[in-house]
Amino acid sequence: MQKLILSTLLLCILIFLDYAYGQMTFDLSDSITEYMQQQFDYGDENGLVESFLLIFYVLGGRQFMGLLFIILWLKSGWKEQILKLITIYSITAFLGHFIKLILVQPRPFYEESDVRLDFCQKGYGDPSDNALKSIVFYVIVSETLLFKKYKVQPNDLGVLSSINQDRKLQYQYKQLSNHDLYTQLYPNSMFSYNQYKFMLASFLFITGISNSYFGLNYLSQVIMGWIIGGYILYIYYYCEFEKLIERLFQYAIYNQQDQINNKLRHLGKLALCLTFPLLISILLYIIRTNDTELIEQQQEWGQVFKGHSKCEKQFYRFKMSFEKQEMVGTCIIFLPFYLYLCCYFTPGQYKPEQYNHQTFTLKGFVRVLILFGLLISQIAIHILIRQVVMNNDMNINITYLIIGQLFLELYFSLFLITLLPLLYKLCKADIDGDFLRKINQIEMQEMEL
Numbered sequence: 001m002q003k004l005i006l007s008t009l010l011l012c013i014l015i016f017l018d019y020a021y022g023q024m025t026f027d028l029s030d031s032i033t034e035y036m037q038q039q040f041d042y043g044d045e046n047g048l049v050e051s052f053l054l055i056f057y058v059l060g061g062r063q064f065m066g067l068l069f070i071i072l073w074l075k076s077g078w079k080e081q082i083l084k085l086i087t088i089y090s091i092t093a094f095l096g097h098f099i100k101l102i103l104v105q106p107r108p109f110y111e112e113s114d115v116r117l118d119f120c121q122k123g124y125g126d127p128s129d130n131a132l133k134s135i136v137f138y139v140i141v142s143e144t145l146l147f148k149k150y151k152v153q154p155n156d157l158g159v160l161s162s163i164n165q166d167r168k169l170q171y172q173y174k175q176l177s178n179h180d181l182y183t184q185l186y187p188n189s190m191f192s193y194n195q196y197k198f199m200l201a202s203f204l205f206i207t208g209i210s211n212s213y214f215g216l217n218y219l220s221q222v223i224m225g226w227i228i229g230g231y232i233l234y235i236y237y238y239c240e241f242e243k244l245i246e247r248l249f250q251y252a253i254y255n256q257q258d259q260i261n262n263k264l265r266h267l268g269k270l271a272l273c274l275t276f277p278l279l280i281s282i283l284l285y286i287i288r289t290n291d292t293e294l295i296e297q298q299q300e301w302g303q304v305f306k307g308h309s310k311c312e313k314q315f316y317r318f319k320m321s322f323e324k325q326e327m328v329g330t331c332i333i334f335l336p337f338y339l340y341l342c343c344y345f346t347p348g349q350y351k352p353e354q355y356n357h358q359t360f361t362l363k364g365f366v367r368v369l370i371l372f373g374l375l376i377s378q379i380a381i382h383i384l385i386r387q388v389v390m391n392n393d394m395n396i397n398i399t400y401l402i403i404g405q406l407f408l409e410l411y412f413s414l415f416l417i418t419l420l421p422l423l424y425k426l427c428k429a430d431i432d433g434d435f436l437r438k439i440n441q442i443e444m445q446e447m448e449l
Helices: 002-039 048-059 062-075 079-103 129-146 158-162 165-172 178-185 193-213 219-238 241-254 260-289 292-306 312-318 322-344 362-390 398-426 435-448
Strands: none
Touching: 002 079, 002 193, 002 219, 048 193, 062 079, 062 129, 079 129, 079 219, 079 241, 079 260, 079 322, 129 178, 129 193, 129 219, 178 193, 193 219, 219 241, 241 322, 260 322, 322 398
16 A cells, blocks of 8 residues: 555656646657657658658557457457456546646647648547556567466466476466566576566657657657556555456356346446546536636647648547546546446356357358447447537537447447357357358369369
8 A cells, every 4th residue: 555655646647747837848849759760751651760660659549458468368268357457448548638638739730830730639649548558558468478378278278387396386376476487487588588578668669759759749749658558557556556457357257146136236436436536527627628728728729730731631539628638538437337347147148168169160250240240339329429519510418428438338349248249159159050161162172083
């Protein structure tokens, strides 16, 4: 608890310093951005540097990470690890939107017409979304894959099957360091653990810097994203937050036969804990929407925004309420609650062995088609809600937008926990209908003829 309090206090101090003095670094950040754009082939879509940084920018985007969530969920046998990843990502996204409502800092091209753009983004800029979310997401994903924190089969020991017998007890009691564990898992690797960490840090650094290069964030906003991401990782690994999340989901999964009174009591406590930060966000939203000075400043940003050739046709997006967009984004804090709810009330569906089926089969092909249909419907609902949020002509009450976003989170949870296992259960792989086998049989018959 002491570590949590001290780290949170330090983060609050840094946020206050950024709020009070962050704008003093904007000129320096603009100079760095303009220097990088002049030195490298900015504006040349076929340029090596710009293409290189664009790849890292895409890798740090929420769309790509959302795709990885689905892949990891389907391929991992130990679903608790992926549930922990989704939970901490949701908390990270919530903090990002919440702190944006506190700092209300612009993006570089809102104030500087000299900053060149390849594409536009809207909303507040501090902290940088790519820098914040990518550092949390990729650190946990890399640890999951590198240290084999998953189970392909129900009886698979995962990492325990790859380390020495005398080290297993140390690993189970968290007494084995990551460096020793890496040495046990990869004794003949050409890269050391420190080299691996350096490569991961370089990847995260380039991902964050790409936002500054493209003029989407000030350098101080990228650094603030790294700081907040580091804080989240610290409480996740060193303040027992990882174990807490794991215990919560294990309780829901292995106590599905509890009486309804016990279930409602546990759900009520969890919902109360998550409702409090959402209510604070609503209060902050009300304060910001009634700040006349901030509204006038946003109008000034809009005039510079229209001056950029890449943003001229997207001015209708800029005119929407900044606060409305961030407020809707904070609703992601309820995604872990919905996942917990679905795990708690879906008896018999949460079975990792249901995912161990082949794809190139008749039923497997049908399963993939249905899976794509469910994914497309989820994406369509998400796009519809975002269009409603960005539509300046529709003055929709924020309450309805929050309800719509909460419904979207519930749909995603039902999709992962309930619909997807049911789909795999109904459409098990049928070896007799294997497309590849049929093709091979046809080829054999042609050869015999």
